[in-house]
Amino acid sequence: MGTELEEARKEAEYYKKVAQNTGNLFLRETEELSTLVNRIRGVEKALREGEERLRNIIEHSNEMFFLHDTSHKFIYVSPKSQEFFGFKPDDMNIMWTDLVTDNPDNRAGFESTAKAIETGIKQKPYIIECRKKDGNKILLEIDESPVRDEQGRVVAIAGAARDVTGREKLEADLRQAIKMEAIGTLAGGIAHDFNNLLMGIQGRTSLILMDIDPNHPFTEHLKGIEEHVQSASNLTSQLLAFARKGNFEVKPLDLNELIKHSSHMFGRTKKDIKINLQLQPGLWTVETDRGQMEQVFLNLFINAWHAMPGGGEICIISENIMLENTSAISFSVMPGNYVKISVSDTGVGIDDAIKEKIFDPFFTTKEMGRGTGLGLASVYGIIKNHGGIIDVHSIKGKGTTFDIYLPGSNKEVAEVKAINEEAIKGTGTILLVDDEPMIINVGKALLERLGYKVIIAESGNAAINVFETDKDKIDIVILDMIMPGMNGIETYRRLKKSNPGIKVLFSSGYSMDEGTSEILNLDSNGFIQKPYKFEKLSQKLKIMLGTN
Numbered sequence: 001m002g003t004e005l006e007e008a009r010k011e012a013e014y015y016k017k018v019a020q021n022t023g024n025l026f027l028r029e030t031e032e033l034s035t036l037v038n039r040i041r042g043v044e045k046a047l048r049e050g051e052e053r054l055r056n057i058i059e060h061s062n063e064m065f066f067l068h069d070t071s072h073k074f075i076y077v078s079p080k081s082q083e084f085f086g087f088k089p090d091d092m093n094i095m096w097t098d099l100v101t102d103n104p105d106n107r108a109g110f111e112s113t114a115k116a117i118e119t120g121i122k123q124k125p126y127i128i129e130c131r132k133k134d135g136n137k138i139l140l141e142i143d144e145s146p147v148r149d150e151q152g153r154v155v156a157i158a159g160a161a162r163d164v165t166g167r168e169k170l171e172a173d174l175r176q177a178i179k180m181e182a183i184g185t186l187a188g189g190i191a192h193d194f195n196n197l198l199m200g201i202q203g204r205t206s207l208i209l210m211d212i213d214p215n216h217p218f219t220e221h222l223k224g225i226e227e228h229v230q231s232a233s234n235l236t237s238q239l240l241a242f243a244r245k246g247n248f249e250v251k252p253l254d255l256n257e258l259i260k261h262s263s264h265m266f267g268r269t270k271k272d273i274k275i276n277l278q279l280q281p282g283l284w285t286v287e288t289d290r291g292q293m294e295q296v297f298l299n300l301f302i303n304a305w306h307a308m309p310g311g312g313e314i315c316i317i318s319e320n321i322m323l324e325n326t327s328a329i330s331f332s333v334m335p336g337n338y339v340k341i342s343v344s345d346t347g348v349g350i351d352d353a354i355k356e357k358i359f360d361p362f363f364t365t366k367e368m369g370r371g372t373g374l375g376l377a378s379v380y381g382i383i384k385n386h387g388g389i390i391d392v393h394s395i396k397g398k399g400t401t402f403d404i405y406l407p408g409s410n411k412e413v414a415e416v417k418a419i420n421e422e423a424i425k426g427t428g429t430i431l432l433v434d435d436e437p438m439i440i441n442v443g444k445a446l447l448e449r450l451g452y453k454v455i456i457a458e459s460g461n462a463a464i465n466v467f468e469t470d471k472d473k474i475d476i477v478i479l480d481m482i483m484p485g486m487n488g489i490e491t492y493r494r495l496k497k498s499n500p501g502i503k504v505l506f507s508s509g510y511s512m513d514e515g516t517s518e519i520l521n522l523d524s525n526g527f528i529q530k531p532y533k534f535e536k537l538s539q540k541l542k543i544m545l546g547t548n
Contacts, residue, residue, distance in 0.1 A: 064140075064161040067147070070117050072096040075156060084163065086133035101137060103129040109142060113157060116146045120154045127164065139165045195233065195509030196436050198531035202229045203442030206534045210449055226533075233531055250386075252285040252411035253293065255339055259316055262297040272311035273304075279318045284408035286339050292382045299379050300343045300402055307347025307400060317342040320408060331389045337408035338388075344401040350394040358392070423535040424542045425451040428475035432456050433463040433491065434507070435483040439530075443478070446534045450541070460486025464494050471499050476545060481508035503544050507532075 064081035068074050077092045085099065100106055109128035116123045125143040132138060140161045147156040205225045212218060256279045267275045304314045321340045328335035350358060359380040379402075383390045387407050394400040430452045432443050437458065444454045455470060457463035460483055467474060477495060481488035488506060495502055506527045526544050528537060 067158050068096045069156050099130045101129045101131050117154050120146045195530045198229050200438040202531040250287050252413050253288050254413050256283045266301045274313045276315040284320050284339050286406040287409050288386050296379050296382050304345035307345050312346040315344045338405040339408050341404040346399045349396040424538040429453040429473045431474045431477045434480040450538050460491035476503045478505045
């Protein structure tokens with residue numbers, strides 16, 4: 001009996017311990033479960049907070065975010081995107097492709113998205129042209145990433161968009177400026193060399209005219225050659241104007257008066273064109289070359305006339321304006337007072353595809369033989385050369401407006417003096433310096449006919465050597481600006497160092513550059529642009545030498 005009681009007691013102790021252990025285990029597991037539940041709740045809370053933060057970031061970011069399925073239907077569009085495109089939330093139940101224009105350049109963007117959907121691999125960002133609700137076109141930089149489901153299949157595309165319209169325009173403007181500068185350099189070089197050839201033709205013609213009787217049958221033909229030389233010179237002047245190396249004499253000018261005169265002369269020959277002038281009284285003067293500004297308006301009028309084959313209206317508006325910092329920076333000019341001239345027509349307009357080419361030399365939409373393609377190119381060069389701006393706006397089928405901005409001035413308009421075109425003989429010794437044998441031969445003969453003794457030099461170094469030997473005899477130097485080796489400016493400085501009082505008449509197929517203009521202003525030298533007539537040369541020499 002005692003043994004059974006002892007075994008029962010041991011068994012009771014065993015089960016008591018089992019119960020205690022089980023209770024302790026249950027308590028531990030309950031505690032662990034409670035801890036795990038709390039951790040899960042913490043993670044869920046963190047996820048909700050993270051999601052809320054992410055949503056706040058997306059919805060308040062300046063970036064635009066979107067999510068569309070593989071058929072391009074929007075799943076999510078951020079508020080910034082809706083605001084940017086001008087849509088309400090209900091309006092965004094559309095396809096992503098509905099916002100994209102039909103610009104052929106957009107094909108690369110579509111191909112990038114298709115590849116991301118097909119491969120599940122993130123592609124490089126791309127630029128695409130879209131259209132807002134108001135119809136305005138904009139350029140967006142799109143950065144997309146594929147979204148996968150649990151099985152790894154691509155089910156959507158998540159993307160961020162950034163408006164790069166302004167950046168792309170700046171880059172396009174820079175590329176255009178670089179291109180125009182390169183073309184200008186080429187055009188200027190061609191015009192310079194061509195002017196040297198014309199100088200030879202003009203000089204030989206002048207020599208023959210001096211040798212024959214005015215009533216000789218050849219006189220009329222020779223005069224015709226001179227007219228053709230002048231026409232060719234006008235053509236090269238347009239090239240030089242585009243290259244911003246055209247000859248110009250800056251004086252204060254009343255653009256209202258010039259516009260009235262130019263439009264009246266043009267209107268007399270084009271009866272099918274109505275000219276509407278809206279000129280602001282008290283317009284500021286501008287410091288420009290009158291001849292070149294006449295060329296600007298004539299070319300713009302002719303361009304407008306060609307755009308209106310059935311007749312139409314040209315409207316010219318002048319006004320004083322102030323360009324503030326923002327506007328000035330966008331045009332790459334200094335802020336300040338400007339005179340704005342707008343020339344508008346009611347013609348056919350300009351295609352967007354060719355708008356950036358219209359200022360290129362020799363670019364024309366006219367048929368063969370109907371124009372050189374230099375008109376607008378020379379306008380561009382002249383305005384840029386005067387520190388101005390030219391901008392174009394056009395609507396296909398409605399017309400085109402050219403806006404010109406030139407720095408305003410408070411200087412008074414100078415009185416125009418009559419020009420004497422007679423040849424004037426003189427005396428003295430001239431050192432003629434030019435690297436072109438043709439110019440040397442013709443120039444020497446012309447100067448000797450005018451009564452001068454002539455010493456020649458075919459380079460800057462040769463000129464210095466000759467001058468050191470004969471500087472006491474030489475009264476004036478006619479010096480070419482563009483020569484290989486020692487150029488005209490360096491030769492001039494060496495001559496002045498040897499004899500500070502020597503007079504120098506610069507000559508070039510180009511016009512005066514900044515360095516030449518500065519020297520002319522300081523030392524009262526002269527400049528003559530090739531090709532020149534011997535009458536004009538004789539007058540320059542008279543003024544500089546003071547001969548009667």
